[in-house]
Amino acid sequence: MRKMKKEDATVSLFDYQGFPVGKGIGKEVYELAAKLGEPVNSREVKTKTYSGKVLLYREKFLKYYFDDKYTVL
Helix, strand or coil: CCCCCHHHCEEEHHHHHCCCCHHHHHHHHHHHHHHHCCCCEEEEEECCCCEEEEEEEEHHHHHHHHHHCCCCC
């Protein structure tokens, strides 16, 4: 069994951003992950405002999505 590296740890969009990003951004992130063959995990959550499945992405991928993809080289 392959050991998970720290950079392979997965987090939700909420955990990464610190606030709900909404379904539109969530859909965009998922579609890009699927296009790039990025691994996506999930977990069930239950809070005061949301109950259901959330998708989890590698932090490195989320950094690319939110920070690096808009950087002009």
